[in-house]
Amino acid sequence: MSKTKMMLPIAALSVTLGLAAPAVAAVTKPPVHHVTDFEAVAGIFKTKAAATKTLADLTAKGHKGFKVELDGRRGVEVEKQFKTMNEAKTEQAALVKDGFKAATVERS
Numbered sequence: 001m002s003k004t005k006m007m008l009p010i011a012a013l014s015v016t017l018g019l020a021a022p023a024v025a026a027v028t029k030p031p032v033h034h035v036t037d038f039e040a041v042a043g044i045f046k047t048k049a050a051a052t053k054t055l056a057d058l059t060a061k062g063h064k065g066f067k068v069e070l071d072g073r074r075g076v077e078v079e080k081q082f083k084t085m086n087e088a089k090t091e092q093a094a095l096v097k098d099g100f101k102a103a104t105v106e107r108s
């Protein structure tokens with residue numbers, strides 16, 4: 001039996017089972033995981049109660065969108081997410097002006 005006669009049934013079987021390779025592989029971009037890359041942090045606290053009090057103080061002074069987040073070994077953060085570094089720095093400057101001296105900008 002010649003090689004071509006042997007290859008024909010194998011090729012037919014691989015097409016039936018869906019083993020044939022696609023002619024052109026599609027190129028896709030990886031998904032974007034972080035929509036927001038920067039955060040303005042109003043403070044890092046040891047207890048959730050202290051962070052919640054700071055969150056209430058922020059709300060009383062007109063700052064909206066902040067949340068309390070457990071930050072592993074560092075403690076509890078009060079933070080707000082931003083898309084650009086400039087937006088986060090602007091918010092941080094406003095926090096310092098309103099008396100939150102420990103406010104910082106971090107990359108998410």
